[in-house]
Amino acid sequence: MKSKTVALMGIAFFILSFALGFRAMYYKNPHVMLDETLNLYPRVPVVLNLTSPVSPKVYYNISCSSSGPISLNMTFLDEKGASMRNLEFRGENGSIDTYGLEILGSPPCSMMLNLTRGNAVTCNLKLHYSSVDTGFLTLLTVLQLLSSLIAVSLVASWFIRSYTSSQEKEGEEEYYQSL
Helix, strand or coil: CCHHHHHHHHHHHHHHHHHHHHHHHHHHCCCEEEEEEEEEEECECEEEECCCCCCCEEEEEEEEECCCCEEEEEEEECCCCCEEEEEEEEECCCEEEEEEEEECCCCCCEEEEEEEECCCEEEEEEEEECCCCHHHHHHHHHHHHHHHHHHHHHHHHHHHHHHHHHHHHHHHHHHHHHC
8 A cells, every 4th residue: 555545544543533432432421311300298209210221320419498307318229129329318497409429339220219307398300320331332442442553553554664665765875876
């Protein structure tokens, strides 16, 4: 192949590798949002199913208001309905307004809210999470690795060819000058 073609192919594979990396970064970031307004009653749990597949990293923002002190449990559940993590929020002045990040051991399938103290409460819940298929993410990573290796080898090949051809030309000029 001509040296310009090799260099252009190397640059094209570099751009492909870069694009695959950006796609993987976007894919892993939280872009699924659950936004629910709920009316909660004492000891009547509300279960919300999450869109599958879910990443183990879940961002939450919960705001509740009531006329008196309240206490609320938020529990992440696995596919069997077992508790993975339980968070308790308290509002002595009748309101809860909190946000945070939970990194769970495995992806949750659902989430349960349970009012443990207080009368009827209105809550606004926002969950942000990634809907990640690990097979697709692995494929993106492998393709990015392969395209970057091909890009480096093509650019290195072009550089070596350019350097050796310039050395050969200098050697030929010196040979002809010595005659």
